[in-house]
Amino acid sequence: MDALLLSLKLALCVSAILLVVGVPLAYWLAQSPWRGKFLLEAIVALPLVLPPTVLGFYLLVAMGPRGPLGKFWQFFFGHGLAFSFEGLVLASVLYSLPFAVQPLLASFEGVDCKLLDASAVLGAGKLRTFFRVILPLSIPGVVTSLVLSFAHTIGEFGVVLMVGGNLPGVTRTVSIDIYDHVQSLEYADANRMALVLLAISFFVLAVVYALNRRVGRRLWSPWTAQ
Amino acid sequence: MVTVDCAINSAALAVRVRKQLPRARSTSFLLDVSFKVLPGITILLGPSGAGKSTVLDCIAGLLRPDAGKISVDGDVLFDSEGGTDRPIQARRIAYVFQSLALFPHMSAEENVAYALHHLPKEERSTRTQEILKAFRVETLRTRKPSEISGGEKQRVALARSLVTQPRVLLLDEPLTGLDAELKAAIVDDLRAWNAARRIPVLYVTHSRDEVDALGERVIAMENGHIVSEGTPHEVLEAPRRKKLAQAAGFENLLEGTVVDLREADGVMRVRLAESVCEIEVPLGYAAVGDRVRLAIRAGDILLATARPQGLSARNVIEGRILTMERRGNLVSARVNCGVIFIVHVTPGAVRTLELAEQSQVWLVLKTHSCYLVAD
Numbered sequence: 001m002d003a004l005l006l007s008l009k010l011a012l013c014v015s016a017i018l019l020v021v022g023v024p025l026a027y028w029l030a031q032s033p034w035r036g037k038f039l040l041e042a043i044v045a046l047p048l049v050l051p052p053t054v055l056g057f058y059l060l061v062a063m064g065p066r067g068p069l070g071k072f073w074q075f076f077f078g079h080g081l082a083f084s085f086e087g088l089v090l091a092s093v094l095y096s097l098p099f100a101v102q103p104l105l106a107s108f109e110g111v112d113c114k115l116l117d118a119s120a121v122l123g124a125g126k127l128r129t130f131f132r133v134i135l136p137l138s139i140p141g142v143v144t145s146l147v148l149s150f151a152h153t154i155g156e157f158g159v160v161l162m163v164g165g166n167l168p169g170v171t172r173t174v175s176i177d178i179y180d181h182v183q184s185l186e187y188a189d190a191n192r193m194a195l196v197l198l199a200i201s202f203f204v205l206a207v208v209y210a211l212n213r214r215v216g217r218r219l220w221s222p223w224t225a226q
Numbered sequence: 227m228v229t230v231d232c233a234i235n236s237a238a239l240a241v242r243v244r245k246q247l248p249r250a251r252s253t254s255f256l257l258d259v260s261f262k263v264l265p266g267i268t269i270l271l272g273p274s275g276a277g278k279s280t281v282l283d284c285i286a287g288l289l290r291p292d293a294g295k296i297s298v299d300g301d302v303l304f305d306s307e308g309g310t311d312r313p314i315q316a317r318r319i320a321y322v323f324q325s326l327a328l329f330p331h332m333s334a335e336e337n338v339a340y341a342l343h344h345l346p347k348e349e350r351s352t353r354t355q356e357i358l359k360a361f362r363v364e365t366l367r368t369r370k371p372s373e374i375s376g377g378e379k380q381r382v383a384l385a386r387s388l389v390t391q392p393r394v395l396l397l398d399e400p401l402t403g404l405d406a407e408l409k410a411a412i413v414d415d416l417r418a419w420n421a422a423r424r425i426p427v428l429y430v431t432h433s434r435d436e437v438d439a440l441g442e443r444v445i446a447m448e449n450g451h452i453v454s455e456g457t458p459h460e461v462l463e464a465p466r467r468k469k470l471a472q473a474a475g476f477e478n479l480l481e482g483t484v485v486d487l488r489e490a491d492g493v494m495r496v497r498l499a500e501s502v503c504e505i506e507v508p509l510g511y512a513a514v515g516d517r518v519r520l521a522i523r524a525g526d527i528l529l530a531t532a533r534p535q536g537l538s539a540r541n542v543i544e545g546r547i548l549t550m551e552r553r554g555n556l557v558s559a560r561v562n563c564g565v566i567f568i569v570h571v572t573p574g575a576v577r578t579l580e581l582a583e584q585s586q587v588w589l590v591l592k593t594h595s596c597y598l599v600a601d
Contacts (some may be wrong), residue, residue, distance in 0.1 A: 120339035
């Protein structure tokens with residue numbers, strides 16, 4: 001149960017951070033006329049195609065005692081980043097970034113630009129237009145983004161293993177717990193955990209597709225994302 | 227309180243805008259207009275693609291002109307020379323888009339109150355109720371745009387744009403898709419609202435029908451330029467040229483007199499000067515009896531050696547070849563049909579048809595190959 005609680009805690013933290021990071025990032029990607037923004041789009045999408053071990057490897061190096069992130073963390077918080085919960089959160093945020101940004105971007109871009117013109121003509125600045133028009137019309141995208149970040153973080157394995165190791169209560173998440181159980185031939189325990197994950201994943205995808213149906217257009221689907 | 231504020235507002239909108247616009251297929255489009263809009267409704271008339279909406283976007287500040295000056299009663303909103311470019315939010319210009327752009331997640335009341343967020347709650351509510359009433363939509367306060375009819379949406383959109391007490395109102399075909407009666411009712415309410423305030427209203431449309439019903443003044447635009455300006459009567463009936471084709475590049479420039487207007491077909495018949503020869507040309511701003519000039523490209527005229535039948539082309543003119551002259555890959559023939567036409571044909575056609583001087587021929591001309599030109 002420790003592993004499940006840890007996974008839920010991790011997923012909650014990551015989803016919250018991704019919402020705060022993803023909303024401005026997606027808004028910038030949707031609005032910026034900058035020609036080179038495809039580079040940033042490619043970087044955000046990298047975790048979709050990169051093997052988790054590659055991402056995990058570089059993060060581990062960066063977070064290690066001699067890596068830049070590790071040194072920074074050591075200086076300010078007095079302990080290392082690798083094999084810690086904080087390190088796991090940071091790695092998961094990067095790994096789930098495309099799942100958070102893509103639905104947000106799709107719904108921000110889907111807002112009729114005439115509405116934004118109308119808002120400006122009615123005297124609203126960019127900030128007011130965002131909070132009164134763009135964001136309220138993008139609620140399905142925000143929910144999709146949150147739900148996918150949450151689910152993707154719960155289900156991740158490779159990055160967690162690389163960066164977090166397998167410390168019970170600190171970095172041993174559900175997926176790693178299942179792996180451990182299987183390695184020790186404890187199939188009943190593995191099955192129990194796997195069922196929970198299966199249920200969560202199904203619930204999450206059902207929510208996403210129900211939202212897509214209500215919005216009448218695709219904010220996200222596994223077929224377009226991968 | 228409201229009237230005092232608006233009495234100061236009654237003023238003219240002066241616009242001078244030049245903008246190069248990229249268009250599809252690498253042909254660029256130059257918008258170059260200069261006009262004044264006085265208090266009351268002025269119609270900006272022209273076919274789609276004439277640049278009408280672009281003008282409105284420039285006035286509202288959604289687009290930046292390459293050069294020009296836009297001012298409301300001397301208050302400069304944009305001036306390329308002075309470096310003035312007031313932000314959209316600070317222009318106090320109301321703009322109703324063709325799509326209306328009502329916020330779909332807000333009720334009619336919330337839509338209208340959107341621009342009043344800086345006011346105290348009580349005043350905001352008073353002003354909102356007042357304008358909803360003026361446009362007869364006070365009973366729809368709590369409804370979302372998706373829950374009201376097209377005409378009601380248009381009323382809410384007008385109320386939303388006017389509740390800010392703007393200095394100018396821009397309307398981009400906001401009443402398209404409404405039947406004439408409903409349209410007239412909405413315009414009456416707009417007129418009533420504007421009677422006390424007298425702000426300039428610029429109403430864009432491509433429909434000639436709306437001109438008489440709505441406008442006190444009309445500005446006709448085509449291809450990014452103003453082609454005529456005046457009262458609806460002057461613009462629609464006076465002998466002005468709708469198509470301002472450049473005379474250069476046309477081998478045939480013919481004088482003529484309008485003998486018949488067929489508005490329903492969008493054509494008129496023109497008798498060519500000093501002949502009995504009549505041809506059908508696209509409808510222009512002209513009246514029966516007006517003198518007009520037509521331009522026709524020599525390459526747009528077909529030549530036949532027998533009277534052709536079953537053609538979609540409306541003009542078949544009998545004539546006789548006067549002279550033929552070879553010019554590189556084509557032959558230029560002068561044909562006498564009462565007036566002289568210059569016709570370009572290929573050397574191959576000359577051989578096959580056995581064309582020679584004094585041959586009897588028939589000229590075939592499509593209506594839309596005939597251009598009205600300015601004097």
